[in-house]
Amino acid sequence: MTDSWEAFAVRFGRHRLRRSAFYLNYAGYGEPDDDVTMDYYFWVIRGPAGTIVVDTGFAPEVGRRRGREVLADPMELLGRLGVDASTVRTVVVTHAHYDHIGNLARFPSAEVVMSRREHEFWQGPFAVRGHFAIPTETAELRHLSSLRTTGRLTLVEETYQLAPGVELLELGGHTPGQLVVLVRGAGGTVALASDAIHTYEEYERDRPFGIVADVPAMYRAYDRIRELEQQGVRVVAGHDPDVMTRFTPYFTDTVCRLL
Structure with a gap:
């Protein structure tokens, strides 16, 4: 069944910054900051096949050190959805920046799936x-690497069906192996774009984010998502x-239902 x-979508943190820090080469657009x-x-x-967690957020202490507002511990919010991290069997890592793999060690039983190129x-x-x-933590990358030696890391290429109705697309751009996750449900299909597009404005105005591995690939990712x-x-x-207003509120201001 698909x-x-x-x-x-589970929101756990926030950060305010200048547009000139958000966008690549913002000064060239000739607009006020x-x-x-x-x-x-x-x-x-x-779903019936179990729970899949896509990315694991930043560790609260790392977020605070980097000047991010921590709204809640991601693991606390996961628990409010009735999910115990210790029992999760599958975690998808869309890319290896600190705000996407920060709590990976708190999923001790999970198979971790990510792009081979990444x-x-x-x-x-x-x-x-x-x-x-700059957007990584050495200890977190080291932990990610250790999963391969313990047989818990699955590396995928291009397009990969994780489960019926769940597909991974390798688009690159922001990072070399940036993944997008397609999920099909009763309400249609959603694309969890992760950092292939950070904000709708970035995507709609075709303006690459400031942290990027391959600018042409980022533009191609925008086109694929279109x-x-x-x-x-x-x-x-x-x-x-x-995201919290485009989709259905689930509880408080931290979780919304996408499907």
Whole structure:
């Protein structure tokens, strides 16, 4: 069955920054600088085959050190959805930045699924270079690498069906192996875009985010997501506060239902 998946966006953090810090080469657009808000999410998919967690957020102590507002511990919010991290069998890592793999060690039984290209990049020589190293945590990358030696890391390429109704698309751009997760349920199909698009404005105005591995690939990712949207897929941006109003509130101001 592909029509019985539920999907949720879980908001756990927030950060305000200037547009000139958010967008790549913002000065070139010739527009005034002002503030933009980024919210931080992870995603939960539930169905008869079990629970799939997509990304694991930033560790609260890391978020605070980096000047992010911590709305709640991601694991506390996961528990409010009735999910115990210790029993989750599958975690999808869309990419290896600190705000997406920060609590991975708190899922001790999970198979971790990510792009082979993504994993190989972060084990390679450019991972420690400034532009790439800034949004990562060395200890978290080390833990991610250790999962391969224990047989808990599954590496995928291009398009991969994780389960009936759940598909992974490798689009790259923001990072070398950035994944988007397609989920099909009774209410249609959603694309968990993660950081392939951070905000709807970024995507709609075709303006790449400031942290990017491959600018042409980021533009191609926008185009691929537009194709999905034309097919009726609803797009879930990775860091946009508007996600909470575009989709159905589930409880308080931290979780909304996507499917």
